[in-house]
Amino acid sequence: MQTQSLWEHTLTFFPQFLAVLRERVAPDATVAVVGASDGKFVLPLAAAGYRVVAIERDALAVHGGEVHLPGDSKVRAMGLIDRLQREELRARVQMIEEDFLAGKPLDAQCEAVWTSCSWHYSANHHRPLAEFVDRMQRLVRPGGVFGAEFMMPVEKRHHSVEHYTSPERLHRHFLGDWDVLLTLRTNEFTERPHIGQPHDHSHRMGLLLAARSSTLTDRL
Numbered sequence: 001m002q003t004q005s006l007w008e009h010t011l012t013f014f015p016q017f018l019a020v021l022r023e024r025v026a027p028d029a030t031v032a033v034v035g036a037s038d039g040k041f042v043l044p045l046a047a048a049g050y051r052v053v054a055i056e057r058d059a060l061a062v063h064g065g066e067v068h069l070p071g072d073s074k075v076r077a078m079g080l081i082d083r084l085q086r087e088e089l090r091a092r093v094q095m096i097e098e099d100f101l102a103g104k105p106l107d108a109q110c111e112a113v114w115t116s117c118s119w120h121y122s123a124n125h126h127r128p129l130a131e132f133v134d135r136m137q138r139l140v141r142p143g144g145v146f147g148a149e150f151m152m153p154v155e156k157r158h159h160s161v162e163h164y165t166s167p168e169r170l171h172r173h174f175l176g177d178w179d180v181l182l183t184l185r186t187n188e189f190t191e192r193p194h195i196g197q198p199h200d201h202s203h204r205m206g207l208l209l210a211a212r213s214s215t216l217t218d219r220l
């Protein structure tokens with residue numbers, strides 16, 4: 001890529017999601033990215049040949065503008081749309097500039113959905129985590145793939161917010177026509193400063209990948 005996401009250097013399990021996509025969906029399948037930000041995952045998915053539905057509520061991430069980076073510097077960051085245009089990938093991406101939790105669940109059917117560390121944002125705490133997960137699941141066609149990496153609790157305040165969750169706690173949302181394919185977790189680790197985090201800070205992250213049964217007989 002000619003440009004970098006502001007989130008380029010944060011830890012991710014995206015390679016595990018991509019490996020499952022390659023096994024289970026067509027090379028030109030549609031993948032929804034919830035909390036697309038400035039395109040850390042949207043651009044590689046589009047460049048790999050997938051069609052992408054990018055859902056993001058933050059206008060700065062989508063359109064670019066002035067951001068504060070660690071070290072008190074202010075820079076003009078490119079947004080998702082400019083980055084897509086620079087890479088000639090804009091035509092492969094449908095933008096939905098909305099709060100994923102606002103209004104009715106999105107009326108889109110995709111072969112896969114992915115989110116990276118989005119649902120723990122405080123703007124989502126007024127709705128149960130189950131609703132965020134359910135809205136993601138509704139986007140996935142039978143036979144498709146669900147992928148989420150998420151923050152696990154580290155600080156005391158996190159333990160009272162269900163949106164800092166764990167692979168075990170998420171399992172109950174994947175009964176019925178879902179098969180959990182893979183869960184992973186990190187220990188607590190230190191991450192270097194990045195946008196929104198001016199100092200070294202601690203995280204613990206989890207991953208859950210699941211597949212939706214393709215037919216009724218899959219469930220028997």
Ligand SMILES: C[S@@+](CC[C@H](N)C(=O)[O-])C[C@H]1O[C@@H](n2cnc3c(N)ncnc32)[C@H](O)[C@@H]1O
Binds near residue numbers: 005037055058118
């Ligand atoms: C941690 S950032 C993304 C960083 C990540 N590594 C990446 O580039 O995908 C999470 C993003 O999710 C978005 N987000 C969180 N809740 C959302 C919601 N309800 N609707 C749409 N976007 C949301 C935030 O605005 C933010 O841009």
